Amino acid sequence: MRVNVTVNGEQRQADDVWEGESLLYVLRERLGLPGSKNACEQGECGSCTVYLDDVPVCSCLVAAGQAQDREVRTVEGLAEGDALDPVQEAFVEAGAVQCGFCTPGLVVAAHDLVNRVPDPSDPEIREALAGNLCRCTGYEKILDAVRLAARKKSAQQKSAR
Amino acid sequence: MSLTPAELTSSVSGGIGSSPQRPDGNLKVRGEYAYASDLWHEDMIWGATLRSPHPYAKILSIDLTEALKVPGVYAVLTHQDVPGRNLYGLEHKDQPVLAEDVVRYQGEPVALVGADHPETALRAMKRIKVEYEVLTPVVDMETAIDDTPLHPGGNLVRHVPIRRGDVSAKADVVVTGRYEVGMQDQAFLGPESGLAVPAEDGGVDLYIATQWLHVDQKQIASALGMPLPKVRLTLSGVGGAFGGREDLSMQVHACLLALHTGKPTKMVYNREESFYGHVHRHPAVLYYEHGADHTGKLVYVKAKIYLDGGAYASSTSAVVANAATLGIGPYEVHNLSIDAWGVYTNNPPCGAMRGFGAVQAAFAYESQMDKLAEALGMDPVDVRIMNAMTEGTLMPTGQVVDSAAPVAQLLKLVKDKPLPPPSGSVGSAGSAGVDLRNLPGGVSNTTHGEGVVRGVGYAVGIKNICFSEGYDDYSTARVRLQVINGEPAALAHTAACEVGQGLVTIMQQIVRSELGVERVTILPMDTSIGNGGSTSASRQTYVTGGAVRAACLAVKDKLAKLAAGRSTTDLVELLGDQVIDETVEWRHRATEPLDPVTGQGNAHVQYGFAAHRAVVDVDIELGVVKVVELDCAQDVGKALNPQAVIGQIQGGSAQGLGLAVMEEIQTAGGKVRNPSFTDYLIPTVLDMPPMSIDVLELADPNAPYGVRGVGEPPTISSTPAIVAAIRNATGLALTRVPVRPEHITNT
Structure with a gap:
């Protein structure tokens, strides 16, 4: 089948898609966007998290056909050119990245959180990121990164005003 | 005037003792870092592995007919297609690349399929017919040694005894316990994966997520029946390791498919296959007896430790040695009798995981210390401090x-x-x-x-x-210094695997501090340079860090020669068009094997x-x-x-x-x-x-x-x-x- 989907603001088309293929597979193998990761492919680890019409989803659990005529935003669509998104900057600065395999999913999940909640409390951060597994960091520096990202975001908004 | 190497280098930011950003951090947060599972090649095919559903069975026959009929299938391979030696292993060559007449664990690879789509490969795989005669598995680590032998030499992989002092010494308080540790998984997030590309010289280039390129290369070349130079490995992005990538997983399989079909072949395990596709932490049963005097001072420790190696040895030998030599924990005790056994069973193969051998023993000896504190009515921290080792303490090995x-x-x-x-x-x-x-x-x-x-x-x-134990443990580093675009720039190259821990950052920091050069490029890790040793045993900052530092010192010696008789200390002026390029092998101090009867010896670094x-x-x-x-x-x-x-x-x-x-x-x-x-x-x-x-x-x-x-x-x-x-x-x-x-x- 053919799938038409807007990915990171661009109209994309994938041909010869099997009915059983996931949105994750189509992004990674057919549209050249391997940023979203395939760590469990059953919705447990969150490494494949993308925005589907502005809502974070595990793209491994979305059938490719369900993305027809919808908007997808992946980790590759967060930075503007060379300028990282404040969430991405914060992950690097806080040391929240080790092997980095969980990072794309966590960055998208954290991006969603700081956009919804300007100054999230620690329990709010923990709850929002509970669906994203990380095996390297023990999460403490990921919490640091989200707190830092929230500060960066609010500083950015203040200077924009 | 001649300058010492120290005077030739200025201090730059991002050196040792600071926390500069990882060189791969930006790529990782952008989703642009190429992990092994992200690799893609024009015209590539996908490999899949048929695994045994039985923990222990004879293979009576394998029928590939139906699998080969599936459209899109390029190859279906069995042990008969392994051109070299169909046995590999880290310490004992006991594990077949593809099973021959017997399978020894559930999940053991039996056959391979190469096809145009991963789903095609899976469908063809399900059409392979294997006839098994199911056998009764050996699953109890405590009785395995006397059970059905699973390998020609029996079921004992290694026994390490430690004897020191007199364990019949009188103790006022005695506590005993039996402890069990379950089988833990490394659960790294990036699944096993790699891309094998057949080369024009008849060899193969493998892009792979691993912990030790050179030991993989040796095992792959042996299985393929090829000389080492024809098997070239490059490290791709590694999504965590924790010991689970020390053994081969899909390395030989992807190379076999690539060489057989002439097509680049990618293999990626899913999570379920990953659980079958790598070794785990050894489960253990541990029996301890601690004797102490009435003040809490330990008089003796006796221990018997059983470690379940599963179907194949992997790094069981080293795990057993760690459990025995570190078996009483960081305490000073002079009267000891410790035995640790690593055995074969039909459970999943176990090998390296972070802290191996020491993790299992620590659960038992620390539980015992608490038990002892309770028996004495002491504070658990006080009893530990009273017995704590210090610099100068003799280890159970006498070291x-x-x-x-x-x-x-x-x-x-x-x-x-x-x-x-x-x-x-x-x-x-x-x-x-x-x-x-x-x-x-x-x-x-x-x-x-x-x-x-x-x-x-x-x-x-x-x-x-x-x-430990006399192993020739070293790393190789190459450092190059030259002027690029009017600025001094350095490059460092090793085969030591970055698995997420940040070795690439440490290498940059060392070069910055030693050479006073801020721009440091880390070349991709590959087998075109000498062995970097394993990314395990907490050793890379120590050993590869040591090698990078030694290579920098060699570069500085050359620099000092260039500076002889000149008054400038400016690197750009000194170097001009010259390129200084030094490769060094660096070793930590040597260790000794353990005495096989008493377990004595300076075995650890x-x-x-x-x-x-x-x-x-x-x-x-x-x-x-x-x-x-x-x-x-x-x-x-x-x-x-x-x-x-x-x-x-x-x-x-x-x-x-x-x-x-x-x-x-x-x-x-x-x-x-x-x-x-x-x-x-x-x-x-x-x-x-x-x-x-x-x-x-x-x-x-x-x-x-x-x-x-x-x-x-x-x-x-x-x-x-x-x-x-x-x-x-x-x-x-x-x-x-x-x-x-x-x-x-x-x-």
């Missing part, structure tokens, strides 16, 4: 600990930290009553504080750093120590545990990158928490019951508590910059500290990890 061993200090540091507020405190949500997210069971809303009991526990551990204090809340009605706080103190010798050191301690402690309360590969009759992230649980951000961490920097004079390996020690003491806290809360004996709810509720 003198010849650098800092601040065991007592680490314990005091964690003990003196303020305790968290009592359970049921109002969380930051600020609503009336308690914040569910701070309680056992969390937002499952299983308690509002009723039935919740607080407990505090302590533990300390010891780990050998680097490879260095020891690392960490201590933890755990605070837990336990819902005693449901058996649910919430770790409230997990504090750690560790000596790292010298923190080359403080942020990365803290990251290792936090991550290592989290894996210890996993083993304490949730992580276990459960087997029944040799079959894995929970090969998924739905059923094998690893800690989430809700499970991991805040950590307060103290880092000591007591330099080891034998190590480059004084460093002490960091990665493994925090995994070792985390588990027993948490279990001690649960015991403290519940009064239960808890002799097995992971502690399950039913162990607490007795239901």
Whole structure:
């Protein structure tokens, strides 16, 4: 089948898609966007998290056909050119990245959180990121990164005003 | 005027002791870092592996006919297609690339399919017909040695005895215990994967996620029947390792398919296959007897330790040696009788995982120390401090600990930290009553504080750093210095694997500090340079760091020659068009084998120590545990990158928490019951508590910059500290990890 989907603001088309293929597979193998990761492919680890019409989803659990005529935003669509998104900057600065395999999913999940909640409390951060597994960091520096990202975001908004 | 090398280099930012950003950080947060599973090649095909459904069976026949008929299939291969030696292994060559007449564990690879789509490969795989004669599996590690022999030499992989002093010495207080450690999985997030590309010279180029390129290369070349230079490996992005990538997984399989079909071949395991596709942490049964005098001073320790190696040896030999030589923990005891056995069974193969051998022993000896404290009516920290080893202590092997061993200090540091507020405190949500997210069971809303009991526990551990027992453990580094675009620039090249820990950052930092050059490029890690050794045993900063430093010193010597008779110290002027390029092999001090009868010998290079204090809340009605706080103190010798050191301690402690309360590969009759992230649980951000961490920097004079390996020690003491806290809360004996709810509720 053919799938038409807007990915990171661009109209994309994938041909010869099997009915059983996931949105994750189509992004990674057919549209050249391997940023979203395939760590469990059953919705447990969150490494494949993308925005589907502005809502974070595990793209491994979305059938490719369900993305027809919808908007997808992946980790590759967060930075503007060379300028990282404040969430991405914060992950690097806080040391929240080790092997980095969980990072794309966590960055998208954290991006969603700081956009919804300007100054999230620690329990709010923990709850929002509970669906994203990380095996390297023990999460403490990921919490640091989200707190830092929230500060960066609010500083950015203040200077924009 | 001639200048010394030190005067030739200026100080630049981002050197050792600071925490510069990782060179791969930006790519990783942008999703542009190429992990092995992201690789793509024009015209590539996909490989799939047919695995045995039985833990132990004879293979009577394999019929490929139907599989070969599936459109899109390029090849279906069996052991008959392995051109070289169909046996490989890290320490013992006992594992077939593809099974021949017998399978020894559930998940053992039997056949391979190469096809145009991963789904085609899977469908064809299901059409391969294998006829098995199912045999009764050997699954009990304690009786395996006398059971059906699974390998030609029987079921004993290795026995390490340690005998010192007189264990019949009189003790006032004796405590005994039997302890069990379940099978833990590394559960790295990036699944096993790689891309094999057939080359024009008849060889193969493999892009792979691994922990040790050169040992892979050797094993692959042997299986392919090719000379080493025809098998070239390049490290691709590695999504975590923790020991699980020391053994081969799909390396030979992808090369076989690529060479057979002439097409680039990609293999990626899914999570379920990953559970079958790599070794796990050895489950263990440990029997201990500690004797002490009435003051609490240890008089003797006797131990018998059984480690289940599963179907193939992997690194069992080294695991057994660690369990024995580190078997009494970081304590000084003169009368010892320790035996550790590693055995073959038909359980999943076990090998390396962070802290191997030391993790299993630590759960037992730290449980014993608590038991001893209770028998004596002493404080558990006091009894540990009274027996703590120091610099100068004799190890069970008779080796003198010849650098800092601040065991007592680490314990005091964690003990003196303020305790968290009592359970049921109002969380930051600020609503009336308690914040569910701070309680056992969390937002499952299983308690509002009723039935919740607080407990505090302590533990300390010891780990050998680097490879032991006379192994020629070294790394190779090449450093180049030249002027590029009017600026001095350096390049560093090794074959040492970056698996996420941040070796690439450390290498840059060392070059910056040694050469005073800010621009440092790290070349991709590959087999075009000499062996970098394994990314394991907490050894890369020590050994490859040492090699990079030595290569920098060689570059500085050349630079000093260039500077002879010249007055300038400016690198750009001195170098001009010259390129200085030095390659150095660097070794840590030599070690010795253990005496096979007494277990005596200077077998280890260095020891690392960490201590933890755990605070837990336990819902005693449901058996649910919430770790409230997990504090750690560790000596790292010298923190080359403080942020990365803290990251290792936090991550290592989290894996210890996993083993304490949730992580276990459960087997029944040799079959894995929970090969998924739905059923094998690893800690989430809700499970991991805040950590307060103290880092000591007591330099080891034998190590480059004084460093002490960091990665493994925090995994070792985390588990027993948490279990001690649960015991403290519940009064239960808890002799097995992971502690399950039913162990607490007795239901």
